[in-house]
Amino acid sequence: IESDSNDSNKEDQKRNVEEDTKNDTAEDVENNDEEHKLNIDKEAGEENEKNENKISQDENTWYLMKTNLSKLLQPQSPFLKLNDVIELFSAYVIQRKLDIFDYRNILVAIVKDDPLGQVFGVHAFHRSQTTWLIKQHLVPVSRPVMEKIIMAAAARRPK
Numbered sequence: 001i002e003s004d005s006n007d008s009n010k011e012d013q014k015r016n017v018e019e020d021t022k023n024d025t026a027e028d029v030e031n032n033d034e035e036h037k038l039n040i041d042k043e044a045g046e047e048n049e050k051n052e053n054k055i056s057q058d059e060n061t062w063y064l065m066k067t068n069l070s071k072l073l074q075p076q077s078p079f080l081k082l083n084d085v086i087e088l089f090s091a092y093v094i095q096r097k098l099d100i101f102d103y104r105n106i107l108v109a110i111v112k113d114d115p116l117g118q119v120f121g122v123h124a125f126h127r128s129q130t131t132w133l134i135k136q137h138l139v140p141v142s143r144p145v146m147e148k149i150i151m152a153a154a155a156r157r158p159k
Helices: 002-058 067-073 082-095 115-120 127-135 143-156
Strands: 062-065 079-081 105-110 124-126 138-141
Touching: 062 067, 062 082, 062 143, 067 082, 067 115, 079 082, 082 127, 105 127, 124 127, 138 143
Parallel strands: none
Antiparallel strands: 062 079, 062 138, 105 124
């Protein structure tokens, strides 16, 4: 009878060790996942900070929009700041939202059948790619160059 109780004690101990190991493993995995998520969040935060610095530098920069995007967005002025271009772009996209966005994933614009797709040279793009795609169609213009272009345009106008 003692050997039976010893065997059952050994089996109980073995089960307890297995359960503890499973629990430890689950806790370790959970802790590692949390640590991994924290690292990803930290890296994303650093990347966002870099992007915010780049965008804040762009706030003071004037741009000339390339012809193909300009025809599509129809700006009032040939010289724009990045925020102005983004507002025009947003207005265009919102106007065409039913044609561009799939309700299953509104972060992806499907533009293969839209003039925007021809301008950007893509069939679709993610929201995170928008600023990069827009910047491909902007030419930074210095203040002196901008003034020369304005003066030349004014000189060409009939009086």
